[in-house]
Amino acid sequence: MAAVVLVHGLYHRPEHFAEVAEQVRASGTEVVVPELHRGSLLADTAAVQAAVDALREPAILLGHSYGGSVITGVSGAGHLVYLAAFVPDAGESAAGLGGASSRLKAAIRPGPGGSTSLCPDLATAALYDDCPEPFAARAVDLLRAQAPGCGRGVPERQSWKDTPSTYVVCARDRAVDPGLQRRMASRCTDVREWQTGHSPFVGRPRLVVGLLRELLASDFWRNAHT
Template structure:
């Protein structure tokens, strides 16, 4: 039997690089992993890129999504090699919902993310100062500065995408609520977490892959080993 592993999906403005610390920690635990590089052009393209990455991984996988990556794994998680979904401060969307149209999880408190966005005709970037505060407020200054310097604009279309299928209805899922998050409000996370099979809550900000990669790796490794 092929040993299972993990496929990791980043959020908006990021790249596969944001999982480097987690992947190193997973390797230390004997867990194979791959990180998807999303085009961030629209949800359909990001979903297809993730399904292609699972194909290339070629073994049973736990599919992990951070933030917007949750919308991606919701659509991509019906891939036959995906055995479990892990949402990290992520958009565990339901039918008809998108990142900008939250449907039944609407009406909950917002954060300052909208204030940080810099919108042009076809792209959305982030103000560097506010981005460092909101995404990496609990990270060491050097970590926050290095990560913020690598952020890239995304297409406006990504905010409107609705998953074509809802994988968590048929695939087990774990939701990690980040209780001090300043990007996706913790109350919104808790509402989405009620859709998951199981929930854990951590006292951290939006980017635990940067601030607590060992804890992320421990959780992912636990879920991977549960497949064996």
């Protein structure tokens, strides 16, 4: 039996993945959702690496948005899922690849010590525009301040070069340009495209759960890890 590690993006928390985690756990799969916000991409990657190393089963790693940069630097995964996420090559960062859209950048507000936060109304329009209002409101309430520089971090390795991967393009995304997503998706083994905004784990969690269950049940996964 495999495990699943869910890796959130900038400004987000593990609680944003609560519904997905609960549904996947209901089928008997171990699910881990590490807390990022460790101050740098290197530190965030180390936190996820520690979570993967602690598992007794091979893991599917799903990274959302900036979380793609994190899972790119992690070794030992059985499969990588990039959900509207960044797929950096050697020497590249999320910011260098194109980073946030102008709509999301307009939502960013400066804070103490170089930190930033998101204006709630503008964050809703960029991140959760297609989510039911109560779910979007809860997701915005969960957002937290972000330390500076993480999006400019460069992964020390590129795990997608030697690990099977699936890229999910969110075609109605207002936070990361879908055209950029399609270009990054060309680096992955498999590509899917959903007609969603940036955060389907909030608005349409069953889509995310269905993909994870599909991968867990796939012949490739069973044959590679038996």
